[in-house]
Structures are given as C-alpha cells and as structure tokens.
Amino acid sequence: MPANHEFTRPDGKTAPAYYVAPEPGASAPGVVVIQEWWGINDQIERVANRLAEAGYRALVPDLYRGAKALDAAEAEHKMTGLDFGDAATQDVRGAVQHLKRNGGKVATMGFCMGGVLSLLGAMHAPELDAAIAWYGLPPDEAGDPGEIKVPVQGHYGNQDQMFPPETVNDFEGKLKAANVRYELYRYDAPHAFSNEDWDYYDAEAAKLAWQRSLDFLDKHLR
Template sequence: MGDTVEFRSNGNNARGYLATPVQGAAPGIIVVQEWWGLNSQIKGVCDRLAGEGFTALAPDLYHGELAGHAEMDRAAELLNRMPVDRAARDMSGAVDYLAGHDAVRGDGVGALGFCMGGNLVLLLAAKRPDKVTAVVSYYGVVPNPDELDVAGLTAAVQGHYATSDGFMPTEAARGVERRLNDAGADCQFHYYDAGHAFANEENPIGTYHEEHARTAWVRTLEFLRARLG
C-alpha cells in the first residue's frame, strides 16, 4: 500500500499517491489517471508497479474530486472542467518530486497513462524531455492525432490500443503512431482484439479482457525495465 504525498506545482501544492518498493531506490514511474480520477484502480496500478520494483506516483489531477463507479456523466464533467494548464503543471511537478525522491534512482523517469492519461503522458514527455525517458500509453484518447504536439519528445514510446474501441478508433490510434514515427520517436504500438479500457479490471463498460490485460502488462514491464533499468 502507498501513501498520499504533497509536492510543489508551479508555486502551489498538489497531491498524489506514492507507492514504493521494499528493496530501496528504484526507477520512478508517473502514473496518470483515466477520466474517473485518482481512484482505487489507479492506486492499484501504482501498488502493482511497486511490487515489480518501481517507485510509482499518481498525481491527483482532479484535486480531490472523483467520479464513482459507472458515473460516466460525472467523469465527463470532471474531465471537461479540468484546467489543462493546471494538469500540465501538476504532472511536471510530479516529475520533479519523483525524480528527486530518495526512493528513486536514475536520471530519468517513466510515464504510464490510461485513457485520458494515455494522451497526457505523451504531452508530458514532449514538455519534459529532460526527465521523461520512457512512456507507455494505454488506449490514450487523442482528439486530433494529426495535431498531436510531440515536437519535443525524445522518450521511447510504447502504445497499447484496442481494435474495437468506441472512444479511440483504430485508425485514430494508427494516426498517433504515424505522428510519433514522423517525429522520429522510438515507438512500438501493440493492438488487441478488445474494447476500450480492456486493461482496467474495474471498468463499468464490460470490456475488461484478462488475457490481453496480462499480455499488455508483461510488455509494459519489459519495456520499462529495458528503458529505465
């Protein structure tokens, strides 16, 4: 189990959930939430990463607000009300906090995001190439792939996308992949015969796919270990 922590965000305070491994200093991973908020499932991802030998921090981009299970209208409201500039500052502050934490070793950190967070980690990597060296995006919803700003991105990128995703169609996902390749990114995408949020065991839309989730998780760990040590 992790703990709630406070860190600086552009002169203000932000909060997040920090999970650390038992063996001491480890590679750091920023975990970015789905549109539900910093809920038990995202905290569980941090705990799982800690169990695999990483130090994981999930910043609370909704600042204490949360959508309950299956409250999709509430989740959409929270997403639409979230100030994008504040979220960017919070993620950047989380990067600095994590990179300087005693439980983290190495010069760079990774970023892992789901749904909304899968888009945000790409933007974070483009804004913080000094610290973010590896990115994993799970079915990141990118509204306009052709306009995705990844000009500053130097991190290696791994993507996990579904072929029956009503929120992020396959062609849009391939558009993100093309955009990254055109920018010269070290990029590898995987596609699964599944629906949106197939790796979220608590998702309320009935698309969780245990086998594909397990495969994607193994690939994620292998990628992060190879890139972060």
C-alpha cells in the same frame, strides 16, 4: 485511500498524490501513474501498488484534488472540466521532477485520459525518460508528437470507439515520420480493456499489455 503525499509543481504550488514504493526503494526508478477519468480510485491505486511490487516508486498525481466520479456522466463532466495544459505542464511534469530528484530515471504511464496526459508529458516534460499510454491520444492542437524525444509505448484496442484504429494509425504515422522511438500494440479488445472494475475488461489483453509495459520499463529505466 486518500492522497498520502505532496509534491511541488514547477509553478511552486503543491499538489496531492498517492505514493507507494518498494521496500527499500528510496532510489528505485519512478513511474508517474496518471488516472483514468474516474479520479484516484481503488483500481488506479492497484496499478501503482503493482508497480511498487515490480520494484518502482509510483506516484499518482491527484488531478481532481480529492474528487472521484461514480458514473460515466460524472466522469465525463470532470474530465471536460480539467485544464489539460495545466495538468500536463504542472501536475504531470511536477510529479516527474519530484521522482527524478529522489532517485533514478522516470516514466509516465497513463490510462484513457491519463494516456493522453502521458503523451503530453512526453512532449512537455524534458526530464522524462519514457512514456506509456494505454488507449489515449492527444488532440492535434495539444502539440506535435514528432517532437517527442523519449521512447514511447502504446496499447490500443481495435474495438475502441473513443480512440478508433484509424486515429491510432494516424498517430503512429506521425511518430514514424519523425523517427520517434516507439512501439504500438493493438489488441482485439474495447476501450479500457485493462480496468478490472469496468464492463469491458479483457483479462488476456490486459495481462499481455502489462507484461509488455514492464518489459518496456525495465529496458528504459534500469
């Protein structure tokens, strides 16, 4: 399904998004869902739909402006070409502000590239109330994790070669040193283990991580 919604960024520009809400859900808590490197595809829309079924308004900013990647090489090219600073401070923050104006508390939930942006949102979107990252870590130059003021949850695979365990441990050390409220979970699984359309899908790990995410959202948004 193409983007069916628009929101205004802090710079005044409009951005497209996929939006779904519970019925009735005008004032329900919100979750900004942030895509993997594929773009807004059927899988990320299903994530948003599941959140709506759980009682949340879900907004997925279209970071690629309608484009999708059909293979890993194209996805890497699109991700490399993305301005992460603009995406975090304008698209993600604008999506948070949009949901905040129309209801209650708001969290981000991102996957891979989106996991990076979810954590960047926690650093750069003061309106945010909580953040969840599935296998994604921001680079050191993107900001100081110790400045995060909201609760953070992370889900990482011990077989992940893109974000290996030692980088997760280093990130956790920074959160702990700064007394950031966090919970990080490790799974005996590879990268992108929750994507049911991908080669490395791990149903057991995905189910557990999803339930932990719902529990986290319920605790911090309701």
